[in-house]
Amino acid sequence: MNKITIAIDGYSSTGKSTVAKQLAKHLGYIYVDTGAMYRAVTFYAMQNELINVDDFNKEALIYQLPQIKISFKFNESLGFAEVYLNDVNVEKKVRSLEVSSFVSKIASVSEVRRKLVEQQQVLGKDKGVVMDGRDIGTVVFTDAKLKLFMTASAEKRAVRRYDELIELGDHVTYNAVLKNVKERDHIDTTRKDSPLVKAEDAIIIDNSNLTLVEQFDKIAQLAKMIIEGVE
């Protein structure tokens, strides 16, 4: 059976990674969480004191980019690949609100984007990949056979993110999470390099009122149709 590339883009906390993981498992494809890569670079900047309150040392980060190695290792018990920074598992650490608060700024640095996009293209070169992010259908794989653009109201997304963070043991308020969601939307859609926009040929999935099962069924059906069509 022919393998295709599936690009899932959209706003933060729209459940891109949940559906991408489900779909990859269902199809026997590789799943690549590109947000985790930007988060890992942000975590590196935090650890190396390149971030100071709400500013960061862009020149030093660019200079140190060659020594930032991001990789993924499949975790059998979780059923997906976890992100590693210089061979250390940082999967949980990169999900903190602290990293979330800064990641959009780091992701707007063109040199960071260039490095990560190159790596993403290598990871997906053999097709059979589900990749989620902000620029997968518009920059990384413009020829992806299935492109989805996920959206939901900011309030719905903040509730989901808040629940996730509380479960991870983070002490946050709903209002702080909602503020972060809106700030990230703003930075992601207005940055100069590869802003978040819907690819012309992407299908919009608004999951404000869809259950996870409904959403998965809809997307799995779309993927099936396209995969059968390219046989």
Ligand code: DC
């Ligand atoms: O999907 P996420 O919330 O884990 O992504 C974290 C941040 O990284 C998000 O604010 C935007 C950025 N990002 C990006 O610019 N391009 C991508 N392909 C993936 C994420």
